[in-house]
Amino acid sequence: MELYIHSAGIISAAGSNNTDTFPARQEADVLYCAEPDYKDMIPPMQLRRMSKAVRIGIAASKMSLQQAGIEKPDAISVGTAMGCLQDTEFFLTKMTEQEEQMLTPTAFIQSTHNTVSGQIALLVGCYGHNLTYVHRGHSFEHAMINAVLYLQEQPGEQMLVGGIDELTTGSLKAMQLAGLYKDANNNGVVAGEGAAFFVASDTAVANTVCIKDIDCFTAYDMQEALQQVRRFAERNAIADADCWVNGMHGDERDGFYNALSTSLFSNVPVISFKQYCGEYATASSFALGLIVDAMKNGFSKYGIDKSIRKVVMVNHYKHYYSCWYMKIV
């Protein structure tokens, strides 16, 4: 596959990629997005009705479209594991507290998982193909695979592809109880959220990130996961990668990444991206955004001074793994 990424729009706890300070690392157990000034991106009347998921999704989309120099894409493909949690929780709370009485439609209307992709289409007037993937830790990867499928049939078109997940007090609590996010006893990983959108096409342009391969797999055992990454590495001959980007989050589960850094990537400069965005199901979209940004503004902010051509990204969210092989062309 060859999918060219022409631009990125990122909203994250580390800020937005249209500022000089990106990525600004925050020290906290819960990394909420540093939201931008929406003034130039979303009409104020509409902004008031938007939940966080919708507004960060739309702002990230607008940023990536602007950077690519286009008003509207030909098609839209979005990955979101949890969808619009804030509106879902609002409607659920009212429904359960009010015993199914006196409910209003707004939150329900905006609670569907395709709200973000639908609202983008509405705002920019995009009548084209529009899909939303909701497959847990592979949601964003599948939105990318959909872009490949779409562009095979519609070569030359430009597709907006993004990953988005919001964190709410309810989801934070539920995932602390489930053992994922850091709780009062300091067990678990740093919680995160964010939106990262991209303009992608099958057309090569100088100074773009070209995605050459994405492998998604589930694994319940570290050896099985490592084996799968090794197969990916062989398939793509990536032993000589210039840089690897990983989803290490600084807890005991990092054995997987540690094993890779002492074997496959023992002499390869590394960027660990979850210190900036926290852990969430579509965090790989932040990682891709970080790579696109670094290609443009330099890898030196990550202490890497050599020229970067070949990048590998390895991430997992729970037992959902993905390996990405990219070339800077």
Next chain:
Amino acid sequence: MAQPAYIVNTGLITAIGNDTESCKASLLAERSGVGKAEYLQTHWKDEFPVAEVKASNEELAMKAGVAANWPRTALLSAVAVAEAWLPYADKLQGMRTGFISANTVGGMDLTEQVYKQFNQAPETVPMDNLRHHECGAGTQLVAQHFGFSGFVTTISTACSSSANSIMMAAQMIGNGMLDVAIAGGADSLSKFTLNGFNTLMILDKQPCQPFDNNRRGLNLGEGAGYLLLMSERAMKACDAIPIGIVSGYANANDAYHQTASSPDGRGNKLAMGNALKKAGLKAADISYINLHGTGTANNDSSEGKAVAAIFEDNVPFASSTKSYTGHTLGAAGGVEAVFSALSLQHGIVYPTLRWETQMEDVAFKPATTLQVGADIQHVLSNSFGFGGNCSSLVFSKA
């Protein structure tokens, strides 16, 4: 040139039957599944009829051989996947098999039971009620149960969700990424969706009357529908006889309103027109249209105008099977794909139930008389939803 995706088998469960054969029998008997909820515990039980699958979670779990604490959506999915997949499971060794599913409610049926308690004292809530809340969780449960370890995904585009699964499966078989795909979707009834649709004031207090001038709204339904799709190579390897092929597909966006369709059905027209183009067919080639036909004032008017714009004065047989199954939301595209396959296979035109009065703003009349053994060469199936998502599929004789 893309290779065709052959429809080899189907799996179905709806309010009118627990498998393809029993659903077909109900359709031929013109038996509706709309009635009073027995399993869904809601304040609105006596107010709004629903098209509920006639089985408890325990019975569904037993039938599928899985745990009864799964979300109902996953249980429905497992039952229908078992029907489509199991007869071929042993014959497809070494084939790249994908499971492409869809839903809109995920594990909401379990979450909503404990949500009040979760807001008050989250630590006291049984994790089993929250564990499978995400839409992707049910897909993964089913994938693990059947041992689908290749490409597995979940799509959620409201009421068009599972039409998009079938589109994606056809693309992946078409370009050689998969040899076999189980594609479709599932959705169970939940208080969340019933109350949500109630706030929109589009639920009918009586059994719905799609494409009738005096229609009052939709009935929510539940179910699951899947197609077992194969490349020619996979089909030959297991000596299967195809029911038909997925010949066309298209996905478009109405970009008009979050929940309402544009008055002239712009997205609907784009989806139908592009699906015909993809299939290399003219409008006149379509023998039967399985309409989205929810029974709401808005949908049927927009869809009707879009159909009239595409087919002009020659609208083929067209009907809404939601008058039997209710609107099964994320499952609808899959359920109606199975009905479309049956239509190709047996030459069936399903009558729209309870139709009485011609719509004022749409000139064609929906099919109201059952036909079996009609010459059905190509079927168009529409699925439109919230978020402006519009998808159309074309199924053709192999």
